Amino acid sequence: MNAPHTLQEPAGPRPYNFSAGPAAMPEAVLQRAAAEMLDWHGSGMSVMEMSHRGKEFGEIYAQAEADLRALLAVPANFRILFMQGGGLGENAIVPLNLSRGGTVDFVVTGSWSVKSHKEAQRYCNARVAASNADDQHTRLPDPAGWQLSGDASYVHLCSNETINGIEFHELPDLAALGSKAPLVIDFSSHVASRGVDWSRVGLAFGGAQKNLGPAGLTIVVVRDDLLGHALEICPSAFNYKTVADNQSMYNTPPTWGIYMAGLTFQWLREQTEGALSGVAAMEQRNIAKAKLLYDFIDASSFYLNKIDPGCRSRMNIPFFLRDEARNEAFLSGARAAGLLQLKGHKSVGGMRASLYNAMPLEGVQALVSYMREFERSHA
Amino acid sequence: MNAPHTLQEPAGPRPYNFSAGPAAMPEAVLQRAAAEMLDWHGSGMSVMEMSHRGKEFGEIYAQAEADLRALLAVPANFRILFMQGGGLGENAIVPLNLSRGGTVDFVVTGSWSVKSHKEAQRYCNARVAASNADDQHTRLPDPAGWQLSGDASYVHLCSNETINGIEFHELPDLAALGSKAPLVIDFSSHVASRGVDWSRVGLAFGGAQKNLGPAGLTIVVVRDDLLGHALEICPSAFNYKTVADNQSMYNTPPTWGIYMAGLTFQWLREQTEGALSGVAAMEQRNIAKAKLLYDFIDASSFYLNKIDPGCRSRMNIPFFLRDEARNEAFLSGARAAGLLQLKGHKSVGGMRASLYNAMPLEGVQALVSYMREFERSHA
Numbered sequence: 001m002n003a004p005h006t007l008q009e010p011a012g013p014r015p016y017n018f019s020a021g022p023a024a025m026p027e028a029v030l031q032r033a034a035a036e037m038l039d040w041h042g043s044g045m046s047v048m049e050m051s052h053r054g055k056e057f058g059e060i061y062a063q064a065e066a067d068l069r070a071l072l073a074v075p076a077n078f079r080i081l082f083m084q085g086g087g088l089g090e091n092a093i094v095p096l097n098l099s100r101g102g103t104v105d106f107v108v109t110g111s112w113s114v115k116s117h118k119e120a121q122r123y124c125n126a127r128v129a130a131s132n133a134d135d136q137h138t139r140l141p142d143p144a145g146w147q148l149s150g151d152a153s154y155v156h157l158c159s160n161e162t163i164n165g166i167e168f169h170e171l172p173d174l175a176a177l178g179s180k181a182p183l184v185i186d187f188s189s190h191v192a193s194r195g196v197d198w199s200r201v202g203l204a205f206g207g208a209q210k211n212l213g214p215a216g217l218t219i220v221v222v223r224d225d226l227l228g229h230a231l232e233i234c235p236s237a238f239n240y241k242t243v244a245d246n247q248s249m250y251n252t253p254p255t256w257g258i259y260m261a262g263l264t265f266q267w268l269r270e271q272t273e274g275a276l277s278g279v280a281a282m283e284q285r286n287i288a289k290a291k292l293l294y295d296f297i298d299a300s301s302f303y304l305n306k307i308d309p310g311c312r313s314r315m316n317i318p319f320f321l322r323d324e325a326r327n328e329a330f331l332s333g334a335r336a337a338g339l340l341q342l343k344g345h346k347s348v349g350g351m352r353a354s355l356y357n358a359m360p361l362e363g364v365q366a367l368v369s370y371m372r373e374f375e376r377s378h379a
Numbered sequence: 380m381n382a383p384h385t386l387q388e389p390a391g392p393r394p395y396n397f398s399a400g401p402a403a404m405p406e407a408v409l410q411r412a413a414a415e416m417l418d419w420h421g422s423g424m425s426v427m428e429m430s431h432r433g434k435e436f437g438e439i440y441a442q443a444e445a446d447l448r449a450l451l452a453v454p455a456n457f458r459i460l461f462m463q464g465g466g467l468g469e470n471a472i473v474p475l476n477l478s479r480g481g482t483v484d485f486v487v488t489g490s491w492s493v494k495s496h497k498e499a500q501r502y503c504n505a506r507v508a509a510s511n512a513d514d515q516h517t518r519l520p521d522p523a524g525w526q527l528s529g530d531a532s533y534v535h536l537c538s539n540e541t542i543n544g545i546e547f548h549e550l551p552d553l554a555a556l557g558s559k560a561p562l563v564i565d566f567s568s569h570v571a572s573r574g575v576d577w578s579r580v581g582l583a584f585g586g587a588q589k590n591l592g593p594a595g596l597t598i599v600v601v602r603d604d605l606l607g608h609a610l611e612i613c614p615s616a617f618n619y620k621t622v623a624d625n626q627s628m629y630n631t632p633p634t635w636g637i638y639m640a641g642l643t644f645q646w647l648r649e650q651t652e653g654a655l656s657g658v659a660a661m662e663q664r665n666i667a668k669a670k671l672l673y674d675f676i677d678a679s680s681f682y683l684n685k686i687d688p689g690c691r692s693r694m695n696i697p698f699f700l701r702d703e704a705r706n707e708a709f710l711s712g713a714r715a716a717g718l719l720q721l722k723g724h725k726s727v728g729g730m731r732a733s734l735y736n737a738m739p740l741e742g743v744q745a746l747v748s749y750m751r752e753f754e755r756s757h758a
Contacts, residue, residue: 015423019430022634030417030425037413038406044394044719046409048593048639051398051720084463084595085616088630092614122612209631214427216463216595216633233501233612235471237464251467252588254595255401256635260427340423341430 016363019341020162020316021189021210024358029263047259052252060255061247064262071268071278072191074221075198081220081240082248082258086207087112087188089238090218091119094184094205096234098154098226099124105152105181110137110161111347112186120156123231129155137164139308143172152181154202160190160313162210163345165305165352167313171200182226190315191219192268193357194283202226208257210315211356213264217257268357282357289355289364290314296368302375320350326378327351337370339363395742398720399541399695400568400589403737408642426638431631439634440626443641450647450657451570453600454577460599460619461627461637465586466491466567468617469597470498473563473584475613477533477605478503484531484560489516489540490726491565499535502610508534516543518687522551531560533581539569539692541589542724544684544731546692550579561605569694570598571647572736573662581605587636589694590735592643596636647736661736668734668743669693675747681754699729705757706730716749718742 017024040047043056050057065080074080085093094116095104104124106117108131120126129148130141148155155174160167167190174183182202191206203222209215220240227241236242237251273281294312297303297319304320305312321330330351334342344350353367396403419426422435429436444459453459464472473495474483483503485496487510499505508527509520527534534553539546546569553562561581570585582601588594599619606620615621616630652660673691676682676698683699684691700709709730713721723729732746 014417017424017428019428019433022427022429022431022631024428025425027417030427034413034416037416038393038409044717045396046404048401048409049396049398049403050401052401052594054398054720084465084468084633085614086463086630089463089614089616092616096614119615122614207631209634214633214635215431215631216636235464235468235475235501236498237468237471251465252401252586252594254463254593254633254636255588256593257595257633338423341433 013338015338015340016359016366017340018353018355018359018363018367020345020352020354021207022215023210023354023356025213025260026264026267026358029260029267032263033260048256050255052249052255057255060259060262061253064258064265067262067265067269068219071265072196072221073198077224078198078221079224079227079244081222081243082253083218083220083238083243084216084254085238086209086215086218087186087205088115088119090186090205090220091116092122093234093238094154094156094203095120095123095126096238097230097240098182098184098203099231100153100229101231102153103127103149103151105129105146105148105155105179107131107141107146107155107157108133109140109158110164110166111345112161112163112188113156113158116156116158116186124153127152136306137161137166138306140166140168140311143177146172146177148174148177148179148181152179154184155179155181156184156186158186160187160315162189162316162354163318163348165307165313165316165318166311167315169311171197173200182223190313192279192282193286193315195279208261210354213261214257216254217261219261285361286314286355286357289359289361290317292361292364292368293317293353293355296371300371300375302379303371315356316352316354318344318348318350318352324350329378330374333374334370337366339367339370394717394719395738395745396719397732397734397738397742397746399724399731399733400586401594402589402733402735404592404639405643405646405737408639408646411642412639427635429634431628431634436634439638439641440632443637443644446641446644446648447598450644451575451600452577456603457577457600458603458606458623460601460622461632462597462599462617462622463595463633464617465588465594465597466565466584467494467498469565469584469599470495471501472613472617473533473535473582474499474502474505475617476609476619477561477563477582478610479532479608480610481532482506482528482530484508484525484527484534484558486510486520486525486534486536487512488519488537489543489545490724491540491542491567492535492537495535495537495565503532506531515685516540516545517685519545519547519690522556525551525556527553527556527558527560531558533563534558534560535563535565537565539566539694541568541695541733542697542727544686544692544695544697545690546694548690550576552579561602569692571658571661572665572694574658587640589733592640593636595633596640598640664740665693665734665736668738668740669696671740671743671747672696672732672734675750679750679754681758682750694735695731695733697723697727697729697731703729708757709753712753713749716745718746718749
């Protein structure tokens with residue numbers, strides 16, 4: 001194995017990476033990680049070489065937890081857990097911890113909530129309280145029509161469907177809808193792109209690999225009173241109370257993932273737009289980025305987005321060439337232009353541009369320019 | 380956030396890191412990771428930014444799997460799975476997949492197998508077939524005396540107890556002991572330090588963070604015929620057959636962990652000792668490293684190791700100062716001498732030196748020199 005001692009200067013600007021996840025990370029975060037790789041803050045160790053119970057990693061952990069709490073304005077009666085297993089793991093872990101083997105209401109709005117509902121059937125009476133399947137997951141079902149149970153242990157929804165490109169721009173007020181159940185949201189693919197109304201949420205979970213850090217880290221934010229009700233068959237390593245009681249160190253946590261997420265949290269806290277900072281600044285940018293691409297698509301007769309404008313995702317924008325025979329030419333031209341990972345999910349087809357926090361406005365401008373030029377030369 | 384563009388040259392040699400895990404990694408692996416951080420092989424992406432379903436990560440994954448198979452001489456009828464949740468996660472995941480809700484025999488030899496036995500009781504009739512608790516986990520129970528069941532779904536043992544410093548230098552031949560059950564081994568803390576006799580093993584699991592890579596990656600090597608028998612309550616993300624059928628990509632795998640483990644596998648394959656290479660070369664080095672430290676301790680009246688010489692671990696060497704009032708002075712002097720993370724586990728006390736593959740002989744020599752000097756100045 002060769003052993004380079006210095007980083008090469010990049011030959012030019014980095015390409016723009018539109019992957020739906022694992023996804024682009026802020027360049028400053030990657031540079032910091034490279035620079036600290038062999039010696040974190042004079043410790044003589046890489047972060048990967050530290051005992052999770054040592055002083056150094058303890059500092060990294062505490063800072064990451066505090067920064068995430070500040071970024072998302074997490075109230076004091078919620079715990080932040082750093083776990084493993086991703087969103088698909090949580091599809092089992094949530095009902096193992098919260099269902100009490102009873103009834104759970106699912107709002108099914110796309111590929112991810114379909115999977116969550118299916119997996120939960122192992123552990124509870126998992127009902128479909130609402131679904132947009134008849135609309136091919138292109139619009140959100142009106143909360144006024146949700147068939148909520150009187151006795152649900154919780155209500156589950158996916159607040160941004162990565163594959164379908166559909167987003168809740170406001171979380172439902174379950175109490176106003178007549179449900180006493182806590183709301184569980186899968187916010188994997190838009191966490192930290194906008195604020196969270198914690199008054200309407202009991203638990204939020206998300207894989208880090210879209211907006212917060214590398215794959216292999218799962219963030220869970222859970223209200224205190226929901227801890228301690230796990231089924232007996234819940235594995236200890238995935239029992240929220242066990243994890244919370246041990247500051248996410250019942251088992252060895254994914255230390256590198258926590259470190260990288262922590263650097264990302266720092267980067268997010270430093271971002272500003274006018275008088276706004278942190279997540280509020282990111283939300284402004286994300287609105288502008290998404291508007292740029294949607295407006296271009298809507299004005300074009302060459303491209304198409306099928307999602308109801310009222311619930312279009314700011315993060316994941318699936319679009320189609322009206323002539324799909326040109327898909328390969330579009331993708332290979334995009335790669336040549338430094339626009340990476342634009343191919344749509346196999347279940348939807350077409351293209352998908354994911355515009356997470358790490359994607360600058362310039363990346364979306366470059367994409368729109370390429371799309372305009374491709375249309376001009378192929379229409 | 381500052382954004383350094385070049386790695387600083389290290390001020391001098393790196394300290395020696397004796398952490399039990401997460402543990403020291405080969406310096407060449409860390410340097411490669413730093414150099415490739417912003418642009419893996421001209422892809423324009425960090426490994427952390429790649430879709431796990433893309434061509435680039437597909438190459439990384441396939442190479443890592445092939446290298447691990449070659450290193451450990453894994454037979455063709457075994458599958459290699461890259462999972463999440465660590466050893467403590469596997470304490471539930473193994474019985475969820477293999478117990479069939481029946482009887483399982485546990486050989487309890489230290490802290491880790493105690494935990495494995497306890498966790499399995501959620502899912503099956505978890506029996507203690509043998510235990511060294513009466514010997515305070517200082518010697519291995521003779522297999523001839525194990526009380527194996529006639530109908531066990533499997534037999535579980537921890538082939539190296541990290542906390543207690545006790546290691547199976549030969550795996551038991553269960554068939555010769557009258558059991559038809561497959562053997563499950565937790566090899567977290569000595570995987571790739573020596574060969575594995577796969578003819579005696581049905582499944583091996585281990586967290587990567589001791590000998591193979593960063594925390595957050597779990598390696599499972601499982602014989603084909605043991606797939607497909609999971610309990611209905613097994614989460615899909617942790618169902619070995621689901622994981623195997625999807626090449627470890629049913630859920631998003633810990634891509635960075637797989638990449639770092641892959642670099643470590645390459646480094647291991649390149650290691651040689653005389654005519655030996657790979658794991659055989661590492662085993663020679665590990666024998667020499669452990670002998671150096673044990674011989675020194677045994678010859679000293681100042682230090683003490685309590686483990687039966689026939690089953691002392693080559694990887695984890697707990698030792699005590701006979702005068703424990705000097706522990707803090709020993710540890711602070713060690714840190715000053717560039718010998719890190721030597722404090723023993725809280726459940727055992729004293730000191731512990733973990734001598735994983737990434738620890739060179741020179742590190743053990745430095746430790747012995749320090750111990751000799753500390754004894755000379757404090758005896």
